[in-house]
Amino acid sequence: NAGVTQTPKFRVLKTGQSMTLLCAQDMNHEYMYWYRQDPGMGLRLIHYSVGEGTTAKGEVPDGYNVSRLKKQNFLLGLESAAPSQTSVYFCASSYAAGSYEQYFGPGTRLTVT
Amino acid sequence: AQRVTQPEKLLSVFKGAPVELKCNYSYSGSPELFWYVQYSRQRLQLLLRHISRESIKGFTADLNKGETSFHLKKPFAQEEDSAMYYCAPAWQAGTALIFGKGTTLSVSS
Numbered sequence: 558n559a560g561v562t563q564t565p566k567f568r569v570l571k572t573g574q575s576m577t578l579l580c581a582q583d584m585n586h587e588y589m590y591w592y593r594q595d596p597g598m599g600l601r602l603i604h605y606s607v608g609e610g611t612t613a614k615g616e617v618p619d620g621y622n623v624s625r626l627k628k629q630n631f632l633l634g635l636e637s638a639a640p641s642q643t644s645v646y647f648c649a650s651s652y653a654a655g656s657y658e659q660y661f662g663p664g665t666r667l668t669v670t
Numbered sequence: 671a672q673r674v675t676q677p678e679k680l681l682s683v684f685k686g687a688p689v690e691l692k693c694n695y696s697y698s699g700s701p702e703l704f705w706y707v708q709y710s711r712q713r714l715q716l717l718l719r720h721i722s723r724e725s726i727k728g729f730t731a732d733l734n735k736g737e738t739s740f741h742l743k744k745p746f747a748q749e750e751d752s753a754m755y756y757c758a759p760a761w762q763a764g765t766a767l768i769f770g771k772g773t774t775l776s777v778s779s
Contacts, residue, residue: 561713588766590766592769597679597771598771599676599756599769599770599771599772600714600756600769600772601769602766602768602769605766615766647713647714649714654760654766658704658716658719659706659714659716659767661713661714661715662713663712663713664713
């Protein structure tokens with residue numbers, strides 16, 4: 558099993574450009590999450606999904622959109638990138654909520670200039 | 671609102687010294703608590719959870735409901751313990767973990 562994979566690993570965008578980050582998991586998990594990791598801020602939840610076709614906002618959702626058309630995939634979109642979105646983005650999945658372990662992807666390092 | 675606090679951004683110790691990484695959470699029901707670890711250039715992974723009461727890589731964590739704390743401890747630090755550590759409570763009514771801001775542990779010889 559590959560676990561949780563993320564595409565791409567690195568990306569540089571200019572302000573105003575758009576892009577989509579892809580997260581895929583092969584563990585048949587219901588729940589998927591997108592986090593951003595910034596120095597001194599820890600991990601902050603952007604959006605999450607409790608199942609195929611559902612999404613919900615996390616702590617810092619502004620400037621991002623997500624879609625979960627297939628159970629195994631969770632896409633994070635930036636419609637108009639801003640320098641404040643320079644960060645490392647982690648995707649995670651879990652069998653269920655709350656007390657279940659989250660499995661993380663390797664991260665995507667995004668720089669917006 | 672549920673909150674989790676890791677008061678130390680950086681903890682530097684010498685090899686063989688005891689380590690305690692602090693974690694406090696705000697009281698709202700009975701959370702289950704986790705510690706996740708991120709080694710350099712690796713993905714986050716679960717270190718331990720309080721419900722299993724196990725010791726992983728020599729680390730233990732005790733839930734203190736009175737002080738609402740879940741500190742991570744190791745009696746003798748090793749250089750390979752150098753990493754970022756995140757405390758994460760999971761409230762039963764919630765749908766996602768809430769991560770603390772993390773503590774970087776640096777162990778030097």
